[in-house]
Amino acid sequence: MSALRAPDDTPGTGAPGAGAPGFEATAVEGLRLSVAAVARRLGVAPATLRTWDRRYGVGPSEHRPGSHRRYAPLDMRRLELMQDALAHGASPAEAARLALAALAGETTPEPPGPRAAAPGPLVVDHDTTVSTGHRSSLPMRGAGRRAHGLARAVLALDGDSTTRQLRDSIEATGVITTWDDVARPVLRALAERWSRTGAGIELEHLLTEAITTVMAQVTMSAPPPVSARPILLGSMSGELHALPLRVLRATLAERGVQTSLLGADLPIGALAAAVARTAPAALFLWSQDDRNADPDLVGQLPRIRPRTRCYVGGPGWNPTRLPPTVVALGSLGEASNVLTAAAGL
Structure with a gap:
């Protein structure tokens, strides 16, 4: 998981918005975001955040029963690390362990450990589910970990992560294997989703642009x-x-x-x-x-x-x-x- 973002030790840059004009570091450190606000920032459903909190302990550090969940800057950093790990093919449980371990030395109180919960699907949005393995919410029978990791990045409309994963796969397995085993399953699933629902053309366009960019990079870097x-x-x-x-x-x-x-x-x-x-x-x-x-x-x-x-x-x-x-x-x-x-x- 070498592509995970390392915690930023620069004062005032650990939370979203900290570098924006008009924000003071002290004000950002005291900021607490609602579930809805965090969900919008990360591009996930609010139900997903509640599941991550309940099942894996990646939630508000100071949440009290009966009160609304409010996420501090450190909580946001944990969620961002978890999302990065998921995008690179980690299971939700693995991603949560990585996120919690990466920031274990921070001074803000640690969230409680994972809570026991009945087995079941991890909710990603209102109409799709994924298993607690490496699968994404796109149905891709027989696809591997890299394909599902790529699908997560595409579904989040994360162009940088999509491009990075394609490049990493090419370095590890080659162009043709990346095309056949990683990119094509996602493209095929997106096309089927579009034909069924009429939605998601922006996802296909993002993936197509990422593939075009990466293939051009491979071509330009090849020997004469x-x-x-x-x-x-x-x-x-x-x-x-x-x-x-x-x-x-x-x-x-x-x-x-x-x-x-x-x-x-x-x-x-x-x-x-x-x-x-x-x-x-x-x-x-x-x-x-x-x-x-x-x-x-x-x-x-x-x-x-x-x-x-x-x-x-x-x-x-x-x-x-x-x-x-x-x-x-x-x-x-x-x-x-x-x-x-x-x-x-």
């Missing part, structure tokens, strides 16, 4: 390419999905493959001009929607010397309808291996 001829990556005309191409580009860049990313919604005339101008070693075309996966258009691409091999990917393609010279690839992992070989590496 060593392949002689580039690989062209593009989407079919009318196809607006280009995120898988950015993932593929980052993987190829790590392997020293020179690429040219042409992006989404590429008119067939522009694609033909790019092929004729660059004489790429291979061309890879993505189509998410079968309405855009036109095999006849692919067959019209110019034939050049030396030969350009043509590959397609994405759920929109029907392999049985493709021309004999066009090969469908079943995954980005397969595409990265095939295109690396096509580049002569």
